[in-house]
Amino acid sequence: MASSGQAAPSFVRAAAHPLRWRLLTELAGSDYRVRELTARTEQPQNLVSYHLRLLRDEGLVTARRSTFDARDSYYHLDLGRCAHALTTAGATLHPALHLGPPAAPSQWPEGVRVLFACTGNSARSPIAEALLRHHSEGRIEVTSAGSNPKPHLHPHAVRVLRDEFGIDVADQCPRHLDTLAGRRFDHVITLCDKVREVCPDFGDDPRPAHWSVPDPAAGRGTYPDFARIAAEIDTRVRHLLPVLAATTPPKA
DSSP states (O other): OOOTTOOOOHHHHHHHSHHHHHHHHHHHHOOEEHHHHHHHHTOOHHHHHHHHHHHHHTTSEEEEEOSSOTTOEEEEEOHHHHHHHHHHHHHHHOGGGOOOOOOOOSSOOTTOEEEEEESSSSSHHHHHHHHHHHHTTTOSEEEEEESSOOSSOOHHHHHHHHHHHOOOOTTOOOOBGGGGTTOOOSEEEEOSHHHHTTOOOOSSOOEEEEOOOOOTTSTTOOHHHHHHHHHHHHHHHHHHHHHHHTOOOOOO
């Protein structure tokens, strides 16, 4: 048990501030730019930026330059780091409070539909599609598409899914977002800063989210680049599962 003179864990101190907690909760659902966080929290931009910097110093939040507009940055909550920090904080208070990994839902709601979108639909979004289908054991209806699809999946994307996760997508082909017109989705998740700006409205009030994930094919586009991005997407997908488990699709 913690001694009476022991300082609170750094995660507790970081999350205890009302604005920082609000930023954490906003970023738990989607990656955002600072001006979007300013609007969502209704706080001055300099104050939001200051508290984002403190969260970055704690390693809870990261930032990446937008590939749509390099003057912008997207902020991302590291849910894996948060999970570790919460586990450590609980164990600091009392050994019995050491939190284990969340159990997989025993029964998924039927009819939950998820769309992943990126520009080429050749790497990021098909990786996310394959991993969500894999982790949900096929119970979630998931698809992916792109605003400017490539002719074929990138060979490194096919290879990394096969080698690292045992998933075969060799016969899958990229598709255009326009081919999904009229489809209903409960969650629409963009993985590309560019496609976020042009993703069509699918109606029926889907839950939008943005994952600002770099294109592994950009630059040298090596297999290790794809493996690193696939690991990041896998972490995001596994943290998405409890959100999807709580989704109740509208009745037809």
